[in-house]
Amino acid sequence: QEQLVESGGGVVQPGGSLRLSCAASGFTFSNYAMHWVRQAPGKGLEWVAIVWYDGSNKSYRDSVKGRFAISRDNSKKTLYLEMNNLRADDTAVYYCARDRFQSGSYCDYWGQGTLVSVSS
Amino acid sequence: QSALSQPASVSGSPGQSITISCTGTSNDIGSYKYVAWYQQHPGKAPKLMIYEVNYRPSGVSNRFSGSKSGNTASLTISGLQAEDEADYYCSSYTTSGALGFGGGTKLTVL
Numbered sequence: 751q752e753q754l755v756e757s758g759g760g761v762v763q764p765g766g767s768l769r770l771s772c773a774a775s776g777f778t779f780s781n782y783a784m785h786w787v788r789q790a791p792g793k794g795l796e797w798v799a800i801v802w803y804d805g806s807n808k809s810y811r812d813s814v815k816g817r818f819a820i821s822r823d824n825s826k827k828t829l830y831l832e833m834n835n836l837r838a839d840d841t842a843v844y845y846c847a848r849d850r851f852q853s854g855s856y857c858d859y860w861g862q863g864t865l866v867s868v869s870s
Numbered sequence: 871q872s873a874l875s876q877p878a879s880v881s882g883s884p885g886q887s888i889t890i891s892c893t894g895t896s897n898d899i900g901s902y903k904y905v906a907w908y909q910q911h912p913g914k915a916p917k918l919m920i921y922e923v924n925y926r927p928s929g930v931s932n933r934f935s936g937s938k939s940g941n942t943a944s945l946t947i948s949g950l951q952a953e954d955e956a957d958y959y960c961s962s963y964t965t966s967g968a969l970g971f972g973g974g975t976k977l978t979v980l
Contacts (some may be wrong), residue, residue, distance in 0.1 A: 774949050785969060794974035795908070795916065800967070809967040845915060856906035856961050858927070860915040865921075 752776040752859045754846050759864030766868070772829040772861055773848030780804070780824040783849035785857055787830045787854050788866075798844070799831065803852035814840075829863035836868045874898065876972035883980045884951060887948040890975045892960030893941060898970050904963040905944045907936060910974075911956045918959075930968055934944040947977070955979045 786798040789792035799820040908916040920936035960972040
């Protein structure tokens with residue numbers, strides 16, 4: 751059964767950095783694109799970034815371009831999100847999600863999320 | 871970034887049917903079959919309910935159905951049950967290579 755487990759969240763000061771990880775199991779990780787999606791407290795889902803199955807293509811929402819970097823290690827079946835220069839409006843639960851295909855389409859499996867809180 | 875439009879809330883009585891709309895543009899819903907719907911209960915991760923406009927994943931009740939016309943997608947839930955009370959989100963792939971989500975619709979079962 752497909753499983754995604756996020757880790758690395760926590761409290762960080764504005765301007766700080768954090769690295770999120772997402773460990774995948776139960777499926778062939780290298781066959782699928784992967785997403786990060788976030789949800790601010792009491793708000794809706796907001797797509798953050800995607801990386802294709804082989805890492806060859808990456809896309810980001812405008813508000814995180816230049817600050818966040820998505821990457822993957824297919825040998826470790828792990829997805830990453832490196833977050834720099836964090837702002838208060840980055841506070842959210844961050845979900846990793848599997849795409850149905852090798853490039854973008856929709857998310858078919860989701861992790862339970864990890865909370866990132868940016869506060870002084 | 872692509873943001874799809876959904877009503878903030880809908881409600882219905884047990885046994886009734888409701889429909890949630892999701893309006894996009896020719897750059898997302900209008901261009902792709904990759905329209906999906908997710909259900910999210912409080913404190914839980916989203917769950918895929920409909921994919922590629924009108925297909926249900928294994929295990930999802932056939933009371934859930936989807937459709938699309940032009941730039942607008944719709945989710946219909948028939949025979950409302952108390953357990954259907956949740957937030958519902960639509961998503962669509964976009965021409966910019968991003969994923970767009972709707973703002974979410976809170977379904978209340980009266």
